[in-house]
Amino acid sequence: MLNVKILGTGCASCRATQKLVEEVLAVRGVQARVDKVEDLPSIMKYGVMSTPGVVVDGKLVHAGGIPARAQVEQWLDASALAR
Numbered sequence: 001m002l003n004v005k006i007l008g009t010g011c012a013s014c015r016a017t018q019k020l021v022e023e024v025l026a027v028r029g030v031q032a033r034v035d036k037v038e039d040l041p042s043i044m045k046y047g048v049m050s051t052p053g054v055v056v057d058g059k060l061v062h063a064g065g066i067p068a069r070a071q072v073e074q075w076l077d078a079s080a081l082a083r
Helices: 012-028 040-044 069-081
Strands: 002-007 032-037 053-056 059-063
Touching: 002 012, 012 032, 012 069, 053 069, 059 069
Parallel strands: 002 032
Antiparallel strands: 002 053, 053 059
């Protein structure tokens, strides 16, 4: 099972990013645990200075702005292949 973290304080972009990630997971039938991390010290541990950030299986894959759907699909495909 993939572990995805959405890093952000709850802004509209952070919520939209979480929704997008969850939609892609559902469409692809990928089982994943999606956690929302809103605590600034925890976000900073990943080196994220601009939110939203996305972490897939412990690796920061995105920071700043809402990612494109194709990017999300690519992260999930790469993570699934690495298993």
